[in-house]
Amino acid sequence: MLDTAIIDLYFARNEQAIAETQATYGKYCYQIAWNVLRDSEDSDECVNDTWFRAWNSIPPTRPARLSVYLGTITRNLSLDRWKSRKAARRNNGEIPVVLDEIAEVIPDKSSVEDEVEAARLEELINRFLHELPEKDCNVFLRRYWYLEEYGEIAKRYHMNLNTVKSSIHRTRGKLREYLEKEGVTI
Amino acid sequence: MSDKSYDRQEESFRLLQALSGVDPELLQRSEKQAPERKKIIQFANKYGALCAACLLCVVLGSVYFGVLEKTKESGMNEAVPFSMDAVSGETQNGLQEGMVEEADEELPQDAGAFLVEAASAVDWMISADATRQEANSVDSSSVKNKLEKLTTQVCSGQEETQDGYAREFAFSKLEGCEEASGQDALGDGSLVYSWYRDGALVCYVRVLSLDSTSIEKLCEIGQVLAKDMEAQWLSKLPAADEAGLRHFALSIGDGTVAEYYGYLSQEEIRTLFE
Numbered sequence: 001m002l003d004t005a006i007i008d009l010y011f012a013r014n015e016q017a018i019a020e021t022q023a024t025y026g027k028y029c030y031q032i033a034w035n036v037l038r039d040s041e042d043s044d045e046c047v048n049d050t051w052f053r054a055w056n057s058i059p060p061t062r063p064a065r066l067s068v069y070l071g072t073i074t075r076n077l078s079l080d081r082w083k084s085r086k087a088a089r090r091n092n093g094e095i096p097v098v099l100d101e102i103a104e105v106i107p108d109k110s111s112v113e114d115e116v117e118a119a120r121l122e123e124l125i126n127r128f129l130h131e132l133p134e135k136d137c138n139v140f141l142r143r144y145w146y147l148e149e150y151g152e153i154a155k156r157y158h159m160n161l162n163t164v165k166s167s168i169h170r171t172r173g174k175l176r177e178y179l180e181k182e183g184v185t186i
Numbered sequence: 187m188s189d190k191s192y193d194r195q196e197e198s199f200r201l202l203q204a205l206s207g208v209d210p211e212l213l214q215r216s217e218k219q220a221p222e223r224k225k226i227i228q229f230a231n232k233y234g235a236l237c238a239a240c241l242l243c244v245v246l247g248s249v250y251f252g253v254l255e256k257t258k259e260s261g262m263n264e265a266v267p268f269s270m271d272a273v274s275g276e277t278q279n280g281l282q283e284g285m286v287e288e289a290d291e292e293l294p295q296d297a298g299a300f301l302v303e304a305a306s307a308v309d310w311m312i313s314a315d316a317t318r319q320e321a322n323s324v325d326s327s328s329v330k331n332k333l334e335k336l337t338t339q340v341c342s343g344q345e346e347t348q349d350g351y352a353r354e355f356a357f358s359k360l361e362g363c364e365e366a367s368g369q370d371a372l373g374d375g376s377l378v379y380s381w382y383r384d385g386a387l388v389c390y391v392r393v394l395s396l397d398s399t400s401i402e403k404l405c406e407i408g409q410v411l412a413k414d415m416e417a418q419w420l421s422k423l424p425a426a427d428e429a430g431l432r433h434f435a436l437s438i439g440d441g442t443v444a445e446y447y448g449y450l451s452q453e454e455i456r457t458l459f460e
Contacts (some may be wrong), residue, residue, distance in 0.1 A: 002328040013362065015259075017319045057437075064210060065210045065211075065213075065214055067212035067214070067217070068213045068214060069210070072206055072210075072211070075206060076203070076206055079199070079202065079203060079206075086236060096195075098198075098202065099194075099198040099199060099202070100195075100198075102201055102202060105198075105201065118203070118204055118207075119207075120274070121200075121201070121204040122204050122205075122206075122207030122208075125204055125207070125208065125263070126207065126208060126209050129208060129209070129212055130209070130212070134215065137212060137215075138215065138216040138218075141205075141208065141212060141213060141216040142216055144202065144205055144206050145206075145208055145213060145216075146216075156219055157219075
């Protein structure tokens with residue numbers, strides 16, 4: 001079913017909307033949750049919570065891209081769940097690895113919370129990503145938005161694994177430079 | 187986990203959360219799968235280096251063997267300037283030894299003329315006995331080329347000269363062979379004799395006249411064998427090739443040279459020129 005039709009069901013408060021959403025985007029959202037949590041039960045719960053959030057937010061919201069809208073909800077829920085679990089151990093999902101990697105971007109003696117508001121950071125990151133070459137941007141988002149493994153990214157874009165790794169490494173460096181240049185010392 | 191490490195993870199986590207606000211357009215774009223590369227490109231990526239290496243080996247090999255072949259060929263041209271060696275494929279009794287060096291020596295003009303004629307004689311015989319020629323492996327055209335090359339060297343651009351008409355020569359009768367009398371088949375004053383056995387051509391002898399100085403010089407450099415009473419020239423005959431073909435020139439006296447080209451045995455040759 002087309003996004004517009006599904007959204008119309010939401011607006012009509014038709015519960016079929018959730019079934020259609022599940023059929024169309026269930027796998028997609030589950031994959032996002034799984035990448036964060038690496039736990040099928042938690043992932044399922046996150047996906048179900050996503051449908052619940054969507055049911056509550058549409059209307060009034062009319063998402064331009066339903067997939068991204070739902071994916072963002074799933075991602076945020078998954079991150080929150082991961083954080084709330086406070087059981088982040090090594091080898092428990094990609095989160096610890098990703099956090100280690102992204103920590104390179106953060107200079108010492110600073111704090112995100114102290115230096116910049118989240119909205120400002122979002123804006124800068126968006127601008128930065130728009131300036132990136134499409135391929136680098138895609139690879140970066142697959143890694144840090146979808147939290148996909150390097151191998152998956154390489155397979156998706158038919159790239160060499162090392163190429164993916166070096167691309168991500170370069171982009172992290174660029175992001176750090178960019179944020180510092182913008183006066184953001186996270 | 188240390189406090190510092192924990193803080194950095196917290197900050198990283200915030201950054202990760204900040205990424206949630208990424209432009210949906212960018213996310214949508216990243217959803218697209220890259221088109222699968224053509225199989226040929228995949229193959230080239232996987233085995234390209236190997237293929238290139240193989241190709242390089244083949245090219246280098248071709249070049250190497252090409253050069254080797256060329257070198258061999260040119261080496262043979264230089265080492266075997268006259269037909270006898272080329273026909274027999276062997277160097278016997280020192281007949282051809284030192285030919286290259288000696289051939290470069292200044293020869294009388296008549297010698298050049300002889301060689302020109304010899305080349306044309308071979309040419310004529312080749313065309314006349316095409317059937318037999320197919321049966322053996324002699325590269326007659328290369329023989330001719332070598333003769334012409336040497337002739338060019340010797341004549342040094344001089345016009346071909348003829349040395350008058352050859353005298354009739356009485357060959358001994360060969361048993362079981364029928365002799366066709368000498369004819370000026372080449373139109374150059376030389377006489378060509380031929381022998382047949384059971385209707386098949388077994389040899390030609392071309393008789394031509396040269397001045398004695400030229401003959402001496404040619405004998406000295408081993409291009410022409412000198413007939414002697416003790417029949418020592420027989421021991422200097424070039425060996426026949428696999429097909430039994432033999433070619434040589436023999437000075438038979440009185441300024442006459444007989445150029446032999448045929449399949450007779452050494453004994454028959456001796457009888458023929460007795």
